[in-house]
Amino acid sequence: MLYGTGDGADRLIDSFEKRNIKIEGVFASDNFVRDRSFRGFKVLSYSEAKQTFGKMTIVLGFGTHDKSVIEHILAISKENDLYMPEVIEDKEGQVFDLENYYKHRDEISFAYSLLADELSQKSFTSIINYRLSGKLEYLLDCQVEERESWKLLNINRKEVYVDCGAYNGDTIARFSSFTKEW
Numbered sequence: 001m002l003y004g005t006g007d008g009a010d011r012l013i014d015s016f017e018k019r020n021i022k023i024e025g026v027f028a029s030d031n032f033v034r035d036r037s038f039r040g041f042k043v044l045s046y047s048e049a050k051q052t053f054g055k056m057t058i059v060l061g062f063g064t065h066d067k068s069v070i071e072h073i074l075a076i077s078k079e080n081d082l083y084m085p086e087v088i089e090d091k092e093g094q095v096f097d098l099e100n101y102y103k104h105r106d107e108i109s110f111a112y113s114l115l116a117d118e119l120s121q122k123s124f125t126s127i128i129n130y131r132l133s134g135k136l137e138y139l140l141d142c143q144v145e146e147r148e149s150w151k152l153l154n155i156n157r158k159e160v161y162v163d164c165g166a167y168n169g170d171t172i173a174r175f176s177s178f179t180k181e182w
Contacts, residue, residue, distance in 0.1 A: 001049055001056045002026045003076070005038040008087075009061030013039050015087040015095065023059070025049060029072065046076065059134075060084040073136070083134035096131045119144075150178035 002009055002023045009026070016023060026041040027033075027049040036043050049056065058080050064070060076082060086096050094100050101108065108128065115121045123142035130138035155175075163172035 001053060001058050002041075002061050003046075003058050003073075003082075004028065004061030005032075005043055006062050008063060009038065011087050012059055012061045012085065015085075015089075024053065024056075029069075050079075056080045058082045060136075077136060082136065084130075084136055084139075085134040086131045098132060101128070101132060146174070147178055150175075 002012060002025070005026060005028055013023070015021075023041075025044060026038050027044040027046050030045040030047055033043055033045040033048075044052065058076065060073065060082060063084075064073075073082070089095055090100070112121065112124055115124055126138045126142040129135070161172065161175055163169065163175070165171055
């Protein structure tokens with residue numbers, strides 16, 4: 001089952017079609033379901049999908065930083081097998097899988113050797129494990145509070161910051177709130 005109906009879900013379906021991987025259906029969070037379809041599938045609520053399919057293998061088709069959504073995803077993952085598979089392709093059209101890992105293991109080992117602290121090494125290993133498995137627990141292993149991430153940058157008054165996003169200035173506002181310098 002595919003959880004989500006946005007760009008990420010589109011990319012997952014495209015990637016799955018290239019690899020002859022079939023999905024059984026699509027669902028969205030109960031409060032996002034309307035009478036609609038997505039890529040030929042009727043969009044079910046999670047409750048409907050659970051009632052129809054029972055315990056499911058779910059692929060997550062979106063990302064989020066919203067804590068309540070993350071908590072909901074984690075609750076679903078306790079009832080089902082939930083994955084967030086790697087679908088980003090390299091310039092050769094390949095995803096980061098075990099074959100690709102072995103092909104680039106020397107570069108990966110070299111990059112790891114450049115990391116000076118335990119947190120960076122643990123995060124690097126967790127990201128590799130996540131990319132190979134699609135398991136969310138590896139992402140959660142290297143999660144830190146956003147404030148801690150900004151501290152790692154050691155930003156000072158000599159920095160030049162450009163927020164080229166097209167949203168509403170939220171990134172530069174966060175930068176300012178964490179640095180207390182701007």
